[in-house]
Amino acid sequence: MPVITISRQFGAGGRTLGKMISEKLQYTFADTEIIQKIAKEANVSPEFVESVEKEAGTKLSKVINSMVSMKWVDRILADERGYIDEQIYLDYLVLIIAQVADEGNVVVLGRGSQYILNDHPDAFHVLLIDNVDNRIKFMMDNYDLPKNKAAQVVTYEDKRRLNLYKKLGKTDYDDSSLYHLVLNMSRMTIPKAMNLIETLIDSK
Numbered sequence: 693m694p695v696i697t698i699s700r701q702f703g704a705g706g707r708t709l710g711k712m713i714s715e716k717l718q719y720t721f722a723d724t725e726i727i728q729k730i731a732k733e734a735n736v737s738p739e740f741v742e743s744v745e746k747e748a749g750t751k752l753s754k755v756i757n758s759m760v761s762m763k764w765v766d767r768i769l770a771d772e773r774g775y776i777d778e779q780i781y782l783d784y785l786v787l788i789i790a791q792v793a794d795e796g797n798v799v800v801l802g803r804g805s806q807y808i809l810n811d812h813p814d815a816f817h818v819l820l821i822d823n824v825d826n827r828i829k830f831m832m833d834n835y836d837l838p839k840n841k842a843a844q845v846v847t848y849e850d851k852r853r854l855n856l857y858k859k860l861g862k863t864d865y866d867d868s869s870l871y872h873l874v875l876n877m878s879r880m881t882i883p884k885a886m887n888l889i890e891t892l893i894d895s896k
Contacts, residue, residue, distance in 0.1 A: 693796020694719075694893050695812055697805040699865065700820035702849035703827025703842075704877045705885075707801060708834060709820065713886050714799040717893070722792045723801040729792075730784045735774030744781045806870055807862065816892055817870060820885070822877040 696713065700706030707723065714721035724738075727745065731738040776784075789808050792798050796814060809815040822830070824846065831842035853865075868874045873892055875885045 693814060694896070695793045695796060695809060695815040696799045696889065696893070697809055697815060697817045698799060698801050698820065699806050699818070699871070700802070701822060701827060701866075702853065703830045703846045704820040704822040705830055705834075705882055706820050709882050709885055709889075710799045710801045712882065713889055716886065717797070717890070720792065720795070720798040721801070722789070722798050726785070726788055726792070726800075726803065729788045730776070730781065733784055733788070734776040734780060736776050740776060741781065744776055744778060806865075810870075816872045816889075816896075818889060818892075819866065819868070819871045819874045820877055821866070821874065826878050 696710075696719070698706045698710045710723065711721055713719070727738050727741045731741045734741070785803060786808055789800060789803065789805050792800065793805075793809050793812050793815065800809070806817045806819075809817075827846050828839065828842045831837050831845055832839055835842070837845065864870060873888060875888065877885065880888075
């Protein structure tokens, strides 16, 4: 059962494309669902997980090439109180992305999933890129933001993404060899991109 990971430069349309492809193929769209699952496992609110996620975005180096220790498992199982910190968030993130991938028929948006699921036999990794002006316009058109605010958001998220992968010890996140398909959104529409992903899935 296929798994599609969508990595993207912010404003390239990754969330929009992910929702569209998941709806058309009747796949699960794993974005906020991941936050919900982490919140349930940690017995905390989704809002708490979101706040930790924003902070943990610069400390994901422990996600890749990490194993969940028995010490951590024992600590979580022994403590029924709701609690989450960056390390617990990251441990749950790895487990939950692996779990949703094993269930199959899922589109996973970001969160280092192209690395976490690098060796998953049914995973297809997709990267969306676009130039800055187009990404700003996308945010203006799709999220009803004024130009200056859209530009600020794109700049901020670009820096956050860069910091995230620096902490991962990864500098190759835009390397085409990591992905089955790289889509330059300045040269195509989202429906065209969706058709290309469908063709990729059908080809296996």
